[in-house]
């Protein structure tokens with residue numbers, strides 16, 4: 336897994352970019368399949384994130 340930047344949510348190393356808002360997000364803050372971040376997922380999205 337390549338690190339591409341810093342997570343916009345928690346500041347940890349990010350490994351993906353949210354397809355909805357373009358934020359860099361770490362695996363803990365994004366959906367493992369869709370990579371949608373928890374901020375977008377919390378806005379009425381259907382993405383399930385387990386914490």
Ligand SMILES: [Zn+2]
Nearest residue numbers: 342345361364
């Ligand atoms: Zn994060």
Ligand SMILES: [Zn+2]
Nearest residue numbers: 353356372375
């Ligand atoms: Zn997002």
